[in-house]
Amino acid sequence: MQDFSELTAFIHSLLTQFLPEWAAVTVECVIIAVCLLLAYSLLALFYIWFERKVCAAFQCRLGPNRVGPWGLLQSIADMFKILIKELISLKHTDKFLFALAPYLVILASMLSFAVLPWGNGLQIIDFNIGIFFLIACSSIGVLGILLAGWSSNNKFTLIGALRSGAQMVSYELSIGLSILTMVAFAGSMSIGDIVNAQANGWFIFTGHIPAVIAFVIYLIAGTAETNRGPFDLPEAESELTAGYHTEYSGIHFGFFYLAEYLNLFIVSGVAALMFFGGWMPFHINGWDSFNQVMDYIPSVIWFIGKAIALSFVIIWFKWTFPRLRIDQLLSLEWKYLLPINLANLVLMVCCIVYGWHF
Amino acid sequence: MANIQEKIAKLFPEAAFEEADTLTVTIPDAQWHELAKTLRDDAEMAFDYLVTIVGMDWKDSLGCIYYLDSTTHNTHIAVKVIATGDRETPYIHSVSDLYAIGCIYEREVYDFFGIIFIGNPDMRRLFLSIDWKGFPLRKDYDMNPDINPVPHENERQSDYTYTYVEDADGKIVKEEKRVFAEDDFVVNIGPQHPATHGVLRFRTAVDGETIKKIDVYMGYIHRGVEKICEMDTYPQTLHFMDRLDYFSAHPYHHCLCMCIEKAAGIEVPRRAQVIRVIMDELSRIASHCLFIGTFCMDLGATTMLFYTLRVREQILDIMDKTCGARMTFNYETIGGVIADLDPDFVKDVKALLEILPKNIKEYNKLFTGNVITRNRMEGVGVLSRKDAISWAITGPSGRASGWACDVRKTAPYAVYDEVEFDEIVRTEGDSMARFKVRMDEMEQSARIIAQLIDKIPDGEIQAKVPKVLRLPQGRWYQTVEGCRGAFGIYIESDGGTSPYRLKIAPPCLPLAAVVDHLTEGSKIADLITIGGSLDYIVPDMDR
Numbered sequence: 001m002q003d004f005s006e007l008t009a010f011i012h013s014l015l016t017q018f019l020p021e022w023a024a025v026t027v028e029c030v031i032i033a034v035c036l037l038l039a040y041s042l043l044a045l046f047y048i049w050f051e052r053k054v055c056a057a058f059q060c061r062l063g064p065n066r067v068g069p070w071g072l073l074q075s076i077a078d079m080f081k082i083l084i085k086e087l088i089s090l091k092h093t094d095k096f097l098f099a100l101a102p103y104l105v106i107l108a109s110m111l112s113f114a115v116l117p118w119g120n121g122l123q124i125i126d127f128n129i130g131i132f133f134l135i136a137c138s139s140i141g142v143l144g145i146l147l148a149g150w151s152s153n154n155k156f157t158l159i160g161a162l163r164s165g166a167q168m169v170s171y172e173l174s175i176g177l178s179i180l181t182m183v184a185f186a187g188s189m190s191i192g193d194i195v196n197a198q199a200n201g202w203f204i205f206t207g208h209i210p211a212v213i214a215f216v217i218y219l220i221a222g223t224a225e226t227n228r229g230p231f232d233l234p235e236a237e238s239e240l241t242a243g244y245h246t247e248y249s250g251i252h253f254g255f256f257y258l259a260e261y262l263n264l265f266i267v268s269g270v271a272a273l274m275f276f277g278g279w280m281p282f283h284i285n286g287w288d289s290f291n292q293v294m295d296y297i298p299s300v301i302w303f304i305g306k307a308i309a310l311s312f313v314i315i316w317f318k319w320t321f322p323r324l325r326i327d328q329l330l331s332l333e334w335k336y337l338l339p340i341n342l343a344n345l346v347l348m349v350c351c352i353v354y355g356w357h358f
Numbered sequence: 359m360a361n362i363q364e365k366i367a368k369l370f371p372e373a374a375f376e377e378a379d380t381l382t383v384t385i386p387d388a389q390w391h392e393l394a395k396t397l398r399d400d401a402e403m404a405f406d407y408l409v410t411i412v413g414m415d416w417k418d419s420l421g422c423i424y425y426l427d428s429t430t431h432n433t434h435i436a437v438k439v440i441a442t443g444d445r446e447t448p449y450i451h452s453v454s455d456l457y458a459i460g461c462i463y464e465r466e467v468y469d470f471f472g473i474i475f476i477g478n479p480d481m482r483r484l485f486l487s488i489d490w491k492g493f494p495l496r497k498d499y500d501m502n503p504d505i506n507p508v509p510h511e512n513e514r515q516s517d518y519t520y521t522y523v524e525d526a527d528g529k530i531v532k533e534e535k536r537v538f539a540e541d542d543f544v545v546n547i548g549p550q551h552p553a554t555h556g557v558l559r560f561r562t563a564v565d566g567e568t569i570k571k572i573d574v575y576m577g578y579i580h581r582g583v584e585k586i587c588e589m590d591t592y593p594q595t596l597h598f599m600d601r602l603d604y605f606s607a608h609p610y611h612h613c614l615c616m617c618i619e620k621a622a623g624i625e626v627p628r629r630a631q632v633i634r635v636i637m638d639e640l641s642r643i644a645s646h647c648l649f650i651g652t653f654c655m656d657l658g659a660t661t662m663l664f665y666t667l668r669v670r671e672q673i674l675d676i677m678d679k680t681c682g683a684r685m686t687f688n689y690e691t692i693g694g695v696i697a698d699l700d701p702d703f704v705k706d707v708k709a710l711l712e713i714l715p716k717n718i719k720e721y722n723k724l725f726t727g728n729v730i731t732r733n734r735m736e737g738v739g740v741l742s743r744k745d746a747i748s749w750a751i752t753g754p755s756g757r758a759s760g761w762a763c764d765v766r767k768t769a770p771y772a773v774y775d776e777v778e779f780d781e782i783v784r785t786e787g788d789s790m791a792r793f794k795v796r797m798d799e800m801e802q803s804a805r806i807i808a809q810l811i812d813k814i815p816d817g818e819i820q821a822k823v824p825k826v827l828r829l830p831q832g833r834w835y836q837t838v839e840g841c842r843g844a845f846g847i848y849i850e851s852d853g854g855t856s857p858y859r860l861k862i863a864p865p866c867l868p869l870a871a872v873v874d875h876l877t878e879g880s881k882i883a884d885l886i887t888i889g890g891s892l893d894y895i896v897p898d899m900d901r
Binding site: 055058059060061155156159162163229230232233240241319320321322323324325326327328 | 543545546551552564566567654657658659660661663664665668724725728730731733734881882883884
């Protein structure tokens with residue numbers, strides 16, 4: 001399995017030959033930022049196309065099929081359209097907060113990108129509190145949504161923002177606890193350590209029952225966290241027209257739209273990291289030749305492939321289930337998911353202490 | 359009917375009787391409220407269902423004709439009340455305390471005729487803007503566009519409503535009160551809103567997510583169909599029926615045709631009768647398909663829409679081949695149908711009947727059993743049988759509350775008495791029951807079509823109708839089972855070529871009126887569920 005850290009070390013040494021240390025680091029930062037932005041927009045474009053195709057398949061339609069082969073260029077055309085659209089400025093709004101909100105939302109998902117394990121050695125920063133950082137970052141997003149709803153000075157957006165606030169605060173608990181369960185199993189918060197601990201078997205297999213429970217809860221809470229159906233109450237179009245982003249237009253709306261898809265990727269990416277071994281290939285103990293074949297697939301493809309497969313499940317939810325009501329949504333979290341989660345954490349701890357795992 | 363007449367004559371000596379299409383009682387306004395109370399509460403009469411209020415302008419006087427039905431005895435009666443007071447301020451006593459739907463029906467009469475109902479808690483205009491000058495259905499109404507120009511500014515809105523009450527000396531006093539409390543957080547759901555199914559506005563007072571009160575604001579698609587009909591000849595009036603319930607136009611067309619045929623004494627050929635019934639039932643399947651699709655979409659299950667539209671498309675294609683249109687068919691005509699069936703018709707319908715059960719099974723699998731669906735719909739917006747009758751909620755929504763109100767069974771028309779089908783009645787009265795009733799009705803409609811499709815008799819499709827059709831003097835009322843409830847047409851003729859008064863009694867007006875009653879104390883999301891499950895359609899209520 002190729003190690004990207006060799007490549008990055010080579011770039012670093014190359015740069016330090018010509019530049020002083022601080023300048024080299026600055027240049028690297030810029031390169032990373034450019035790569036990140038590129039990955040960000042490419043992924044978003046892909047996801048928009050992917051969701052449309054998947055949704056169309058569920059609905060017995062073809063989906064986009066005119067622009068480019070299989071409609072691949074459709075999302076690029078749409079992105080271009082959004083870029084050239086007018087930013088409508090509204091009277092009686094808090095101009096600064098109104099403009100700030102979409103950036104906060106996009107910032108939150110951008111920051112989370114920094115700690116995702118893209119491939120073997122291909123990680124921007126490997127904290128010892130990586131997972132903690134990830135959860136903290138994703139919480140900034142709710143701030144942006146609340147701001148958007150409040151500053152638009154519109155009753156629908158306000159209700160949407162309040163719903164979103166209640167929903168995200170509640171479901172963050174579930175996300176946190178199910179991740180905590182896996183962190184306890186891995187024994188580390190560092191993302192690199194978590195991935196490496198899954199070299200001989202992904203957590204979903206080695207952690208068996210508690211890991212599966214944690215995964216199911218994580219998937220439900222993750223769907224809620226990204227405001228996607230059946231938990232899309234903050235933007236429930238049949239109730240609140242478009243929820244918190246009703247008043248946004250042009251690229252500001254585009255940011256919300258983009259962030260929604262990127263959050264989908266992040267949630268699936270974290271699920272891949274915590275339960276399906278991050279970039280680790282699929283290995284079966286004892287099947288050496290099989291394992292070697294698996295090793296030939298690049299680690300980046302492993303990670304992104306897993307994330308997309310999990311996203312497919314979340315998209316599948318959206319196009320199958322009707323939407324929940326706000327009280328049902330909250331009782332699902334507080335009455336069911338949270339107690340199950342706490343019990344599951346205890347179960348996991350027992351498994352670890354008594355060594356009931358593989 | 360004779361003993362009812364005797365009984366009323368004994369209690370109310372002033373009452374005059376007239377045996378027309380239905381037994382008509384004429385009563386002075388002073389005794390009207392008392393009579394209404396007797397009619398409703400007397401066990402022998404039990405006229406508990408207010409079908410419609412027809413406002414009338416007889417040139418020398420204004421008044422109303424109330425059509426009442428008894429749900430226990432299946433009898434009908436009409437009560438004619440002439441307004442007191444002068445033409446400027448005519449008064450009639452309100453029956454909104456006896457019949458819940460009375461409130462909105464009286465508002466409609468007030469809007470068109472200016473008759474003030476004493477005791478009605480909400481005496482505002484219903485369809486027209488509050489600054490409208492004149493009362494359009496009065497015979498002396500001035501249609502000059504300068505009087506009511508098209509506004510170029512926002513319509514004036516008012517937070518106040520009025521009540522007229524009689525004080526101790528019998529003087530009528532106008533009282534003003536707020537629609538909402540002063541510090542209510544009022545959200546406008548509509549007129550442009552994805553879930554109002556047309557241009558309808560719910561002014562919703564909410565407390566957080568909980569609904570406190572809803573004020574239904576309609577009239578955005580009001581086109582004055584009744585007024586236009588007064589200026590048209592009878593064959594011309596038919597075209598407007600397609601534009602009321604545009605999702606299922608056949609039954610409405612059928613109703614007006616039947617009413618005119620009844621009045622003119624035209625015998626419709628049997629072939630046309632059978633074709634009409636098949637078309638009605640195809641419409642019903644198409645309409646219920648659309649209901650299921652849009653209702654599920656309101657609940658967030660977008661995928662269902664595409665599944666149900668597939669079947670609807672197939673039906674619309676069948677219609678297209680025979681009627682030449684997909685929505686505004688204009689197919690039934692006075693004395694029969696306008697064109698013969700397409701040669702492929704029988705084959706196409708049989709193909710539809712074959713795939714339909716499979717599709718219904720698929721809908722149930724995808725949606726009905728889902729736990730989220732059940733949580734969203736079960737126990738939401740429960741309407742009791744008594745309330746359903748009082749609010750005049752007919753059709754599938756009424757039957758979901760346990761009220762067997764299917765006109766095809768209570769007063770069979772065309773060939774409905776010759777076919778076998780079950781009237782679907784459920785007792786839960788919640789949104790789920792309303793949904794399931796429609797699901798099951800599709801199967802029953804298919805059953806009716808299956809019985810008729812092989813037995814379409816040969817022969818004429820149209821009776822001989824005079825070129826210039828004049829109806830004799832008199833009045834007629836005809837009801838059919840539309841896809842959303844009982845649809846009624848009232849025609850009063852003065853012997854001319856166009857109706858003196860043509861009143862349309864749509865099923866959707868009560869459906870929209872009852873939303874406030876059903877949503878009190880529930881969540882915003884429930885408003886969408888309840889509104890969707892009632893399946894009202896705005897052009898029908900606005901007319």
